[in-house]
Amino acid sequence: MVVLATKCYVEGDARERALDSLGSLIANDVGELDATWSIDVRDDEFVAVEFDGEDATVADNLLAETWGSVTPEFVEGETYVATLDSWDDESWVLDAGNGERIRIPTEELGLGTGTPSQIRDRFGVVQHTPLQFVAGETPRLADATRDRLYEWTREEGSGRVNVNSATRGEVRATVNRAGHASDIVTVERLGLLEQSIVCPEGTDPPGLLASIGSYLRSELKCVLT
Secondary structure, eight states, X not given: OEEXXXXXXXXXXXXXHHHHHHHHHHHHHHTTSSOEEEEEEOTTSEEEEEEESTTHHHHHHHHHHHHOBOOSSOOTTOEEEEEEEEXXXXXXXXEOSTTOEEEEEHHHHOSOSSXXXXXXXXXXXXXXXXXXXXXXXXXXXXXXXXXXHHHHHHSSSSEEEEEESSOHHHHHHHHHHTTOGGGOSEEEESSSSEEEEEEOTXXXXXXXXXXXXXXXXXXXXXXXX
């Protein structure tokens, strides 16, 4: 069994849709392998996938590589994936599963000046977004994650709108319903329920956020370029 480093924190029909979406993604990833699978949501909201079949181990490893995985212990200097759980005046706190909270001080975020909350707003990081960190006595945000967040502020186009609590398909449908299909480039998947709407030149990300916000019970944040 592999426990993915992504959460399913919605309930009811929304949870069913999220797990159906994940099932389709797993089928795309491992469909050619000799493996069947079942999906469960743990008490800590991380998603567990259990494979059965000749290629079960291969499937475990493939999903762990794609999503990151919850591990029982950390090795100093190694990189892992955890989700943004909370933030305070001094740090971001990541949920690494199994009750482990990883506190990354402001100076170890490597994302410039400001309070943790201001940095989160500047880079549009919504709660529960999976992030890579480097384990150690003082954990730090991984270079790959820093680079990705900086790239969001420098890429071509007008910016992004980041969303949680919705699948990629739900976000795309919401954008279409709000009449903004022509105002986006694509919707990138950050986690199971965390997405990033990429906006072209000429689209106003705050305006898009305001337009779709009434359709989504989500946290939405803009990234401006």
